[in-house]
Amino acid sequence: MALFSIPHTRIAGISTCVPKNIVANKDYKWISDKERELLIRKTGVVEKRVVTKGMTASDLCYEAAKKLIEDLKWNKEEIELVIFVSQSRDFLLPATACILQDKLGLPKTCLAIDMNLGCSGYVYGLSFMANYIAHCNIKKALMLIGDVTPLASYRDKTAYPLFGDAGAATALEYDENAAPMHFNLQSDGSGYKAIIIPDGGMRNYPTKKSFEYKSYGKGIIRNKLQIALDGFAIFNFSLREVAPNIHALLQHNNIPIDTIEYFLFHQANLLINESVRKKLKLAPDKVPYSLNKFGNTSSASIPTTIVSELRQQVTSQKLNMLFCGFGVGLSWGSVYVETENICCPEIIEL
Amino acid sequence: MNIEDFILKIENEFEDLTPGKLKPESKFRDIFDWNSVNALTMIAMVDSEYDVMLVAQDFQKSKTIQDLFNIITSKAKK
Numbered sequence: 001m002a003l004f005s006i007p008h009t010r011i012a013g014i015s016t017c018v019p020k021n022i023v024a025n026k027d028y029k030w031i032s033d034k035e036r037e038l039l040i041r042k043t044g045v046v047e048k049r050v051v052t053k054g055m056t057a058s059d060l061c062y063e064a065a066k067k068l069i070e071d072l073k074w075n076k077e078e079i080e081l082v083i084f085v086s087q088s089r090d091f092l093l094p095a096t097a098c099i100l101q102d103k104l105g106l107p108k109t110c111l112a113i114d115m116n117l118g119c120s121g122y123v124y125g126l127s128f129m130a131n132y133i134a135h136c137n138i139k140k141a142l143m144l145i146g147d148v149t150p151l152a153s154y155r156d157k158t159a160y161p162l163f164g165d166a167g168a169a170t171a172l173e174y175d176e177n178a179a180p181m182h183f184n185l186q187s188d189g190s191g192y193k194a195i196i197i198p199d200g201g202m203r204n205y206p207t208k209k210s211f212e213y214k215s216y217g218k219g220i221i222r223n224k225l226q227i228a229l230d231g232f233a234i235f236n237f238s239l240r241e242v243a244p245n246i247h248a249l250l251q252h253n254n255i256p257i258d259t260i261e262y263f264l265f266h267q268a269n270l271l272i273n274e275s276v277r278k279k280l281k282l283a284p285d286k287v288p289y290s291l292n293k294f295g296n297t298s299s300a301s302i303p304t305t306i307v308s309e310l311r312q313q314v315t316s317q318k319l320n321m322l323f324c325g326f327g328v329g330l331s332w333g334s335v336y337v338e339t340e341n342i343c344c345p346e347i348i349e350l
Numbered sequence: 351m352n353i354e355d356f357i358l359k360i361e362n363e364f365e366d367l368t369p370g371k372l373k374p375e376s377k378f379r380d381i382f383d384w385n386s387v388n389a390l391t392m393i394a395m396v397d398s399e400y401d402v403m404l405v406a407q408d409f410q411k412s413k414t415i416q417d418l419f420n421i422i423t424s425k426a427k428k
Contacts, residue, residue, distance in 0.1 A: 035385065042387045158386065218385075232406035235390050239397050271387075275394045 002185040002333075003252045009130040010175035013072050013343035014314070016168040016307040017063040018049040018294060020349045025161050030154060031219055039161055044270025048164025048295030051148045057088045058096045060167025060300075060350060061144035065104055067345050068169045074140060076104070081111045081132050081141035085121040085299050087328065088147045089114060100144055111138075118195070119266045119327025120185075121145055121299035122170075123335045126323070127183050129172050143170040147298035151197060153222035155213070158229050162269060164295030168303035171343070178338075184249035185333035186241070194233035195328040199224035234327065238272045242326050243279040246334050249322075255336060259320055260286070262310060266325040267291045267301035301325075307347055314342040351400065351426065356419050363395045364388065374416040392418075402426050 024047040025040050040046060051060075061084065069076060082104070084097040097112035106112075111132070117124050125143045132138045146167030152159040199210035210224045222228065242265075250257055263286055265273050270291060277287050288309035290301070297304045302323050306314060313319060318340040326332035357372050371381070378384055393404045402425045404418075412418045
């Protein structure tokens with residue numbers, strides 16, 4: 001099992017940027033009034049933010065990073081690592097992290113790399129960053145993470161109402177006295193079709209047929225360049241894997257579950273997240289949600305929930321927290337982190 | 351675990367059901383607006399109440415509440 005601990009890494013700051021454009025699910029006219037009411041109630045997504053034409057995940061991440069660097073008063077010349085975690089990158093190539101390195105004015109001595117993960121990306125990204133910091137003499141690093149939804153078909157009721165757009169930045173730094181981060185990372189590629197955009201990559205290079213819309217059931221019309229979700233497979237996977245992953249992490253590190261102040265879950269949907277919360281027997285006030293305001297913001301959902309719901313706590317208190325991301329891949333993981341006085345600007349709107 | 355208890359749990363979970371209307375022989379696709387959201391709600395309820403995981407194929411091969419209950423019972427024994 002990929003259970004490991006990384007010392008000497010401190011989360012210095014977290015910021016999030018969302019588009020100004022608000023889309024409310026009460027205005028989603030593709031389905032009946034009754035179905036819409038049920039969908040909002042069960043998914044928990046009341047409204048979300050959606051990019052306007054031309055705006056990308058990296059634009060949102062750029063704004064989040066710019067503000068965070070300013071507030072932390074970091075010298076850009078000291079930033080030696082930037083990663084961009086996303087499944088909606090600017091171009092098929094080059095890596096978006098390289099573009100962001102230049103756009104943010106980071107030095108050429110900075111290592112820049114993309115990580116192609118979604119729902120689990122925040123936890124995986126933290127492990128990647130912390131490893132470099134703890135073992136490669138890197139003192140300051142930035143994780144930029146986010147996704148945007150033009151990948152979902154408006155006429156697909158299983159996808160469009162769920163997803164919202166956000167980009168976040170997380171600053172990490174070397175700290176001799178930082179408590180170790182404890183990770184448990186897992187994957188199961190046998191479920192890769194559960195969340196997929198079938199065409200557009202090298203396996204199914206785009207053709208005219210990729211743009212043809214097809215019905216996949218009542219209220220589900222999309223083309224092969226748009227995201228396809230297998231709701232049953234995702235739901236079964238989440239119920240089966242998330243709680244055991246967390247239990248294994250806590251048991252391995254002798255951490256009593258009741259010593260954790262907050263559990264930050266990927267914001268999949270309310271039905272899934274509440275089922276997971278109940279399985280773990282967690283009190284509702286330990287499990288914050290940003291779903292109602294921002295929807296499922298994919299890779300950015302954990303930092304977005306922290307900035308939206310816990311800003312006052314993370315900026316002023318010492319906290320024991322557990323982050324858990326799960327979904328596309330299939331890929332999932334959790335991390336136990338201790339934080340203290342994180343720099344956390346208010347949510348930025350673009 | 352009995353079918354009456356299962357029906358009560360379904361009635362508690364799905365607010366638009368009239369209590370007493372649901373029978374073991376009721377076809378669940380007819381009795382209320384059966385869609386994927388309700389199917390997922392049923393999976394969540396069965397997982398939480400019986401620690402049994404229903405999958406898509408279980409719904410595909412079931413017509414009645416009794417059919418679903420039989421699957422839950424057989425999975426619970428394993």
